[in-house]
Amino acid sequence: MSIVWSEEDIERMSEITDEDIQSAAVMWRTNAPEEAKDILDAEAIDE
Amino acid sequence: MNESRYRWNEIAGRYIGQNGRFVSFATVRFYLDETLDSHERKVLGLAQQLREGTITVSQWQLAMRDAIKDIHLASGSLARGGWKQMSQSDFGRVGNELRFQYAKLNQFARQISNGLPLDGRFVRRAVLYAQAGRVSYTSALTQEMALRGMNEEKSVLAAADHCSECLSEAAKGWVEIGTLINIGERICKSNCRCHKEFRRV
Numbered sequence: 587m588s589i590v591w592s593e594e595d596i597e598r599m600s601e602i603t604d605e606d607i608q609s610a611a612v613m614w615r616t617n618a619p620e621e622a623k624d625i626l627d628a629e630a631i632d633e
Numbered sequence: 634m635n636e637s638r639y640r641w642n643e644i645a646g647r648y649i650g651q652n653g654r655f656v657s658f659a660t661v662r663f664y665l666d667e668t669l670d671s672h673e674r675k676v677l678g679l680a681q682q683l684r685e686g687t688i689t690v691s692q693w694q695l696a697m698r699d700a701i702k703d704i705h706l707a708s709g710s711l712a713r714g715g716w717k718q719m720s721q722s723d724f725g726r727v728g729n730e731l732r733f734q735y736a737k738l739n740q741f742a743r744q745i746s747n748g749l750p751l752d753g754r755f756v757r758r759a760v761l762y763a764q765a766g767r768v769s770y771t772s773a774l775t776q777e778m779a780l781r782g783m784n785e786e787k788s789v790l791a792a793a794d795h796c797s798e799c800l801s802e803a804a805k806g807w808v809e810i811g812t813l814i815n816i817g818e819r820i821c822k823s824n825c826r827c828h829k830e831f832r833r834v
Contacts, residue, residue: 587689587690587691587746588690588691588694588739588742588743588745588746589691589694589695589742590739590743591735591739596732596735596736596739597732599698599702599731599735600728600729600731600732600735601728602702602706602724602727602728606702606703606706607706607716609699609702609703610702610703610704610706610707610710611707611716613672613703613704613707614668614707616671616672617667617668617669617671617672618664618667618668618671619663619664619667619668621664622664622667622668624636624637624638624639625637625639625648625661625664625711625715626637626707626710626711626715626716627636627637627639627715627716627717628637628639628640628641628648628714628715628717628718629637629640629641629717630640630641630642630643630714630717630718631640631641631642631643631649632642632643632644
C-alpha cells in the first residue's frame with residue numbers, strides 16, 4: 587500500500603532543512619561532471 | 634561548503650569560470666543534464682526494485698520523495714548561483730515546486746496501489762521525476778534574468794531529437810521574456826534538452 591499524504595504532510599515535507607541541503611549537495615557532487623562538481627559552491631562577486 | 638573554481642557574478646546572474654569569462658547558458662545546462670542523467674539511475678533502480686517486489690510502494694514513495702527533493706534543490710540552486718546565494722525566498726521557490734511534485738507523486742503512488750501495471754510506461758513516468766529538475770532550473774533562471782533587466786529570451790535546440798513544440802519555440806527567435814513555453818512543459822516534457830538564452834534590448 588502507498589502512504590496517503592495529506593496537504594499538511596506535503597506542506598511539511600516541502601520545507602527545506604540544512605540536512606536536505608547537505609543531501610542535495612552530495613547528490614550534485616556524486617553525479618555532476620568532473621568540471622562542475624564544485625559549481626554550486628561558487629562565491630559571489632560584485633563587479 | 635567547499636572552495637570552488639567558479640565565482641558568481643550577482644549583477645549579471647552568471648557563473649565565471651577559471652578563465653575569467655562567463656560560463657555559457659548552454660554549458661551550465663549541460664552540467665545540469667549530465668547530473669540529472671546520472672542521478673536517473675537511482676530512480677530507475679527504485680522503479681526496478683518496486684517491480685521486483687523487493688521494496689513496497691510506501692518505501693518507493695519515500696525514496697522518490699527524497700530523490701525529488703535533492704533534484705529540485707540542486708537545480709534551483711544552480712540557477713541562483715549556488716548554495717551561498719540561496720535566500721529564504723529562493724528556498725521558498727523550490728518548496729513551491731516540491732509541493733507540486735509531491736502531490737503528483739502522491740497520486741502516482743495511489744494509482745500503483747490500485748493496480749497500475751508496473752510496465753515500461755510506469756518506468757518512463759517515474760524517470761520524468763528525475764528529469765524534472767530542468768523545469769525548476771529554467772523557471773528559476775527566467776525569473777533571475779527578468780530581475781536583472783533581461784527582457785528577451787529565445788529557445789535554443791540541443792543536439793538531440795526534438796518535439797514539434799521545441800522546433801516551433803526555437804523558430805520564434807528572440808521574444809519577450811516569459812512568453813516561450815517553458816522547458817519541461819512542452820510535448821517532450823522534462824526530457825527536453827533545449828536551453829534558453831536571454832538578452833536586454
